[in-house]
Amino acid sequence: MKRVSLFLILALICWAACKPKDGNSTNNGAQEQDSAIATLDLINTPYFYTRLKGTMGDKPITMQLMKTTPSVYRGFYSYDTSGQPITIWGNGDAGIVKIYEESIDPENERFFGGTLDTTGHFYGHWHGNGTSFKFDLHTDMKDALPFAVFYATDSASLMPGNPKSPLGMSTASTIWPKSVVTADIAAFVEQQITGTSIQDPQKFLRKTIDSFMVNYKSIASSADSSELNDPASAATWNWTGETEVRVVYNQWPILVIEKVKYDYTGGAHGNWGATYVTMDLSKKKVLQPSDVFKPGYKEAFVPLLEKAFRAKYRIDNDESIRETLLTPAITPNDNFMLTGKGVAFSYVPYEIGPYALGQVTLYIPFSEIKNWVK
Missing domain, CATH: 2.40.128.120 (Quinohemoprotein amine dehydrogenase alpha subunit, domain 2)
Structure with a gap:
């Protein structure tokens, strides 16, 4: 299948600026600017x-x-x-x-x-x-890790040569530590961004896009030609894949990144969700809630998460949240993020609520849980 290449990537000068420098430094990565x-x-x-x-x-x-x-x-x-x-x-x-x-x-x-x-x-x-x-x-990047951003896109025609053919299109973008970040911290952050040992942002984006495009071409090859003659049915073959990596919080030593993924592969709607990675850069460690909070925090946070949910979605105390959610209670999960003032737990669509509710992110200030912080 002929592919219509739309691959776009940041200029080589930006790539040069994003490569981690060799060697270590006595300063932390956030201070080196x-x-x-x-x-x-x-x-x-x-x-x-x-x-x-x-x-x-x-x-x-x-x-x-x-x-x-x-x-x-x-x-x-x-x-x-x-x-x-x-x-x-x-x-x-x-x-x-x-x-x-x-x-x-x-x-x-x-x-x-x-x-x-x-x-x-x-x-x-x-x-x-x-x-x-x-x-x-x-x-103001004082005590913050500097990043560059890379972007790429590609597409493939379901019926090459047909101008009305459905398309499969994939886009991807990512943050990447700049050259002023020390090599050890840059390597740690890059591993959390990619989930692999890839040390090249271009290769990471290309791998993400190619995975989607290979799947599209493989399934499209078995498409029923009569189905493609019907405009409504053909439209379900306009597949879309989107991934992004973003910064949520960036104050040394804590860095929080968001990984967002959206896929439409036919049907009534696409599937999407965001996951978060909270890092302690000084220790080069990915934090889990159990690293931050004392044993028993899950049970203690249930009423606080319900309180946050009611406030965010304007649900009165005399209403049951079960009418809105798929679960009887909201318990802390591992998809969490820290800031200097509190913690947020995030739930992808269908995890605790229907698709229409979207991703539910609930924030608890430290002032309400100070006795539970290690």
């Missing part, structure tokens, strides 16, 4: 990651901002007082961007509308809750 990190060009860099700090209104906030695909921005932000990660995504061009935040209220859009410039500056107005506040953020 070159001058370019502090003034990252947010307009002309095709794909990037930066950590921004500043204020929204009179409140200090931190934003993990990434451009992971063409014209698409993703990431997280949090109020410094709470530390709760809030998912953001948006788009824009020529420095003018609009970035929405996750909300379960479709009638109350919350978004950052403003300007990105070549000095690592993001400023404008946040809108939501019937009001607006000025925000002013600057790149």
